[in-house]
Amino acid sequence: MTSDDHDPQPGALKRSAHGKHAGNDKATDPGAPGDVHAEHTVEIPPDVSMVTLLGPRDELLRTVERAFPKLTIHVRGNVFHLAGAPADMALVEDLLDELLTVIDAGQPLNRDAVERSIGMLRGRTRERPADVLTMNIVSSRGRTIRPKTLGQKEYVDAIDDHTIVFGIGPAGTGKTYLAMAKAVAALQAKQVNRIILTRPAVEAGERLGFLPGTLNDKIDPYLRPLYDALHDMIDPDSIPRLMAAGTIEVAPLAFMRGRTLNDSFIILDEAQNTSAEQMKMFLTRLGFGSKMVVTGDVTQIDLPGGTQSGLRVVQDVLGDVEGIHFSRLTAQDVVRHRLVSAIVEAYGEFDARGAASARPANVVRADRGSR
Known part of the structure; x- marks a missing residue:
């Protein structure tokens, strides 16, 4: 001024x-x-x-x-x-x-x-x-995708600056959507040759053979959110052609085993539902000229009881490794309906109260056991 x-x-x-x-x-x-x-x-x-x-x-x-x-x-x-x-x-x-x-x-x-x-x-x-608010990632059919919060912009910047980025935060913070926008932008700029999108099919325990129908019928419900996002960013008529050519691949996490992924932009969504072994398997698929983004919400783990989330473990294992970055988004970065942010915050406070009330009981039980 x-x-x-x-x-x-x-x-x-x-x-x-x-x-x-x-x-x-x-x-x-x-x-x-x-x-x-x-x-x-x-x-x-x-x-x-x-x-x-x-x-x-x-x-x-x-x-x-x-x-x-x-x-x-x-x-x-x-x-x-x-x-x-x-x-x-x-x-x-x-x-x-x-x-x-x-x-x-x-x-x-x-x-x-x-x-x-x-x-x-x-x-x-x-x-x-x-x-x-003026940072543009990718435009399609007159619509531009851009970050809407400071946390989202820092997340997008981290994807530019690091080989592997973990986007961790609640629903509605744009973790997967922004990562996919960056993947499409990288493909359009010829920085990579293909995009690979994957999710763990946790509800089926990834034992897809037990489900009825063809392979596509079995995996489609788990991968549908990724298809929906693709349709926002790429001409829908070109998606079948790109998938047939292998330029875009959408597959369950189990299909990544044994592969080395070069010159690719690889996104693992719903990573909180991977085991520690699956997370290690996925990360070691990284090849030359590739970039990985791993997204998940550690408050929405659907793994069977006793199975530790790979997304929790990896923060302790790789927190200090150069070239790997952890972006943590919060309720302040929720960009869905206004009520979604309020819901996320309310559940966070509820969980915190529950954890606080549980601590004294644990102390009492420990004291009794030591007598």
């Missing part, structure tokens, strides 16, 4: 400001927190559509107002009039800068983008919100 004392750069905000003590309006203890009141005027460049910035029926403006309830915001023409605590005003001014950058990049604004931008600014993250 630039003040009115200087010529603004093209596309920059023009800002004028004056501060006043809240005591000018009403009696306030000068030593009390929050007693400083200021007013700022922020002018939006004339070439920016205010409808785009404010949203239909001022929906995005209302989102900002809800996030800063103690700040008074009035918009007249292309000028924002702000009044309130200087810290709140500084955040809103930074927010406007970020949103204008997103608009300049040709990206649409919505409530989710505004809320996530506010969260990143309040968290003083290393990345600018605009850098996160």
Whole structure:
């Protein structure tokens, strides 16, 4: 931003400001927190559509107002009039800068983008919100796939920078979807020759011979989510041709045994349902010129009782190996329906309470056993 004392750069905000003590309006203890009141005027460049910035029926403006309830915001023409605590005003001014950058990049604004931008600014993250929201991975049929949270961007950056990346986090954080987008982008850029997508068919114990139907009939239910994601990223008419040529392969984890996968982008989904032995088997399929992404949620393990999850074990075994990176996504990175994030957080708190209540009982039993 630039003040009115200087010529603004093209596309920059023009800002004028004056501060006043809240005591000018009403009696306030000068030593009390929050007693400083200021007013700022922020002018939006004339070439920016205010409808785009404010949203239909001022929906995005209302989102900002809800996030800063103690700040008074009035918009007249292309000028924002702000009044309130200087810290709140500084955040809103930074927010406007970020949103204008997103608009300049040709990206649409919505409530989710505004809320996530506010969260990143309040968290003083290393990345600018605009850098996160304008990062494009792959485009298909007029739709662009990009990260929507800081955690997702760091995950995508890690895939660029490391040979093997583990994406660990709850449902809805985009672990598999973003990995597949990176795989498609790598294939289109001729960085790899093929994409291999795999999942453990844990419900059948990977004993697919016991299931009725042809091989495709047996494995299709377990691999359907991967097919669905592919259809979002690649022309559906070309997928059968690419699969017939071996350029894209979707198969159960059991089919990876004994292979060496060169010049490939390989994704293992639902990795929490692998055993330690299966995880080792998969990781050692890595060949020259290949990249691996392993995704999973350690809170949704469906393995038979007594079987240790390979995704849990591998964090202890490979945590310090160069070229391998562990990205941990959280409920803050959930990009499905708003309720999904709330559900993930609520279950996390419930599990934490259950673990805490179980500890004293274990201590008592141990004490009794030692007598």
